[in-house]
Every structure is written in C-alpha cells, then in structure tokens.
Amino acid sequence: MPKSKYENIYRDIKQKIESNEFAYQELLPSEHSLVQLYSCSRNTVRRALGRLVTDGYVQTIQGKGVRNIYRPNEQTAFTLGEIESFRESALRNGQVPATRVVLFLELTTDEKLSRRTGFPAGSQLIYLQRLHYLDGVPLILNHNYFLKECVPGLTPEIASDSIYDYLENSLGMTIVNSQRIMTVEKVTEIDEKYMKINVDDYNCMAVVTSFTYNSDGIMFEFTQSRHRPDYFRFQDNAVRRASGHAPYSPPGSPGISHA
C-alpha cells in the first residue's frame, strides 16, 4: 500500500530527523529544494511539513526556513514530539502489554448514566471493565461503554485482545475522532482492589474521559480510563497561531499560567 504522496514525504523527512540527518536547530532544505528532491508540487511538501509542525518536530519561520527542533529521547528526561501510546512505549522498551477483562455485561442507559456519558436514556450498552498490564503490573483500569448496536458479536475474548482491531477490521467500522478530557480524581475502592494502590502513597488517579465517534457520526463509545498516577504521562505540542484569540493555550496550560 503506497499511501498518499504527502504522507510518504512526511514519513521520510520524519525518519531523517529522527536519525539525526539534520542537527538540532539546523534549517532543513528549503521547500523549493524539497520539491525537487521529491519531484512533487510545493503544496505537497507543505502538507508534509505541516504535519511535522503539529508533531513538534520542526518550526517554520517565514523568510528564514524550517528549523529542526526534535530532541531524541536520550537527551531529555522526557520523550518529546508526537503523542506516544503506552503500547508503543512498551514495545520500544521491550516491555510486555496485556489486558484482562474483569467485567462484561449489558445494561440499559438510565437518566444518570445518560447525563454522564451522553448516550440517550434507554439505549442498550455493553459495559466493560478492563485492566491493562505492563510487564505484569496493572497500570490502567478502563471503564468502556459501547453502544450495543454498533458492536455486534463483541465477546470478552475479543475484548481481552483488541476491540479496535475487531471494530475496524472485522466489522468494517471507521473510527473518526475522539474527544478527550484529562482530570485528576480520588482513588476508588475498585482502583485500590485491582491496581493495588496504597492510598497513603497516592490517593489520586489520572483520569482520561473520552467520547469516540465513527463515520456515521455516532458516538459509539464512552470510556473512562483510570491511570496509576506514577506511570501516567501525556504529551502535547502547542503551536502559537499568529496572534489573535487563537485556540492556543500558553505553556503550563490551561492558559492562565501566563495571564
């Protein structure tokens, strides 16, 4: 599968940056040069560069050029750049991911659950609790609510493997986007039980709440992921839009930090 042209260029430049083909702070070849290198139009090069900007790999400065600001992991305590999943992180570090389904049941949305999840009251759901391990240590407890009509044939066996692979590859669903909210909440008894949290140590969890949509525009999933705080990390790159009350949040976000 040859992918699209701009995506190939994006990957190629990204790979070159990661393999230190350009020094930190160095300017990349100009767009004009890249057009010749890849035998494509300037638009196509610019799409690729745009992705690298949002990934935090490069900066573009009008009149100057495109600067490499990628730091490899060894040089900082943190993994900068694009969002990295625990799974990717696990594989990179040679760790072993695993999933255990601790609850699997059907239920009907009542008023209270409807307000919390956004599903209409009365809709049929599949409710799962799943525990995710890394190297045998339980790190994340997921509360997944799926719209039943969207996930026919879902079983605990599938859920212990990969639900998304099943939805995309077996059911042919197209997942489009996911709205996520990160908060910090008190440890619950369920957290304590499954993740063996010592409340004297940490009495909070990092919680990611997400609403996920498919290509029919249906919000088919509501999930609350409860992460052990000592292993939780979320990365982001914010690009400053050329002034104006843009959706930019100053560092230390949310933005009051510099207000």
Next chain:
Amino acid sequence: MPKSKYENIYRDIKQKIESNEFAYQELLPSEHSLVQLYSCSRNTVRRALGRLVTDGYVQTIQGKGVRNIYRPNEQTAFTLGEIESFRESALRNGQVPATRVVLFLELTTDEKLSRRTGFPAGSQLIYLQRLHYLDGVPLILNHNYFLKECVPGLTPEIASDSIYDYLENSLGMTIVNSQRIMTVEKVTEIDEKYMKINVDDYNCMAVVTSFTYNSDGIMFEFTQSRHRPDYFRFQDNAVRRASGHAPYSPPGSPGISHA
C-alpha cells in the same frame, strides 16, 4: 486587521456552528456551496474546514460531506471542542483571574537543573514562582525559568500582569511553539503552603511541564505548572488518521486502553 481569508471563513463557520445554525449531526453545505458563499477557492474553504476538524467541531467523510458534531456546554457535563484556557473559562463564567509573584530571583544553571530543564549548564536564568487565583482561590502554582538574555527588563510587576504580553508586544519576541507533558505528582510543602491543600483530601497535583521556543529556535522558557487537582481539566480532540501507524492514540489514551 483583516486577518487571512481562510481564518475569517474558519471563524465564521465556527460561530455559525456555536450559534446552532446547523443541527447536531447535520451536514454542512458542501465545499462547492461554501466556495460560492465566500467567493473563494476550494483550497481556502478546505483550510478552514481542516481547522474545525482538529478543533473537534466537525467530521469530514469522503463522498458524504461535513458533519457538525459540536455539543454546546449545556448539553454535556464537559466543555467539548477546542482547548479552553482557565482564563477563557473564567471570563465566560464571570470569574476573576489574578496573579501573585511569590518568588523572583536570578540563578545560574547547574548540572542538576540542566538535566531537568534542558538549559545548558552555566546559563543565566530568571526563576519565578507565581500563584494564580480564580475568584480569590489559589489554583495554580507556576515555577517559571526564563533564559535571562531573552527577557531583559523583566520585573516582578510585569510578571504579576502578563509575561507573554511583555515578551510579544514590548520585546517583539515571537513565540512559536511549546512542548508540554502532563503528569501527576505528589503534593509538596510549597504546594501545601500556597494552595492550602489538605493532604487527607488530595495528596497529588496535576503537573504540566512545558518547554517553549521562540522564532530564533531558542528554548527560552521551562515551566512547571502545578494545578490543584480538583480544578484541573485538559481537553483534546484526536483525529483518526486513515490507518497506518499514525500518531493517533485511542481514547483513554495513552493508547493501550484498547490494545
């Protein structure tokens, strides 16, 4: 200042969506119609729509159209859509933001600080501690480290107002991007002292660590923002890229949640 054409279109459509000119789940006018409506090229319309996609306002589905998936605040417990800063949130709710500078000093980067911040050892810094209030309640304690040569003339008075306004409007600096990492950490004595945290209630803080760059490619700021956990919220919209090992992290991120 008339802004760019695509940005005006972006704002206009966004405003129409927010004012319920399109029903939830409804398809927007086709790109062709928008071209005629705004008297512009299709590229320009598509740039505006692209921003709305990353904001989580709409989905685009090839062969079908562009669907409105924006939910106004009243209908969900959460504020969905683009990242909203505490300041914006404060103003929207009629709250009063304020900042107090509790520490302002110069220091030289030693080896330990260099490893933590990424500043070269020996560089001169301005170190600030600033407390941010909302309606008189201290919510965020910021530890700001600025490269001294990049912020000449910075005073505690300026820092209690807005450092970014000073850098951009008085010093003419152009801020380009900021790499951020969110974690959860134990409450420190300083947190307890300034934010009056009751450790029996919460013994953790939400921490946002950020590295901010200007248009010279210089990382001029390192900041650690420590947020009261009960007020912390961070929002995000993740777009699924058409298969391939994309920088997409399934909901409940980091991505192991569905692995």
Next chain:
DNA sequence: GCCGATTTGTCCGTATGTATC
C-alpha cells in the same frame, strides 16, 4: 449490481504577499 451525480481527498502549477537577510 451497475451507472452517474455528488462530495471529499490528493495533487499540480501559478501568482502574489510578506518576512528575513
């Protein structure tokens, strides 16, 4: 199932504006 109309996705070439040096 096929076909054609509609709609979004990708790509191209060109022109002009603006910032840097």
Next chain:
DNA sequence: CGATACATACGGACAAATCGG
C-alpha cells in the same frame, strides 16, 4: 534594494467514496 524563503490564494484535474435510480 534585491534575493531568498515561507504564507496565502486561485483554478484545474483526477481519484475515491457515497448514494440514489
């Protein structure tokens, strides 16, 4: 000032997905 580089905008072409007849 001129040369270079990125930013914006236009118009056109074809591919790919969706939907209705």
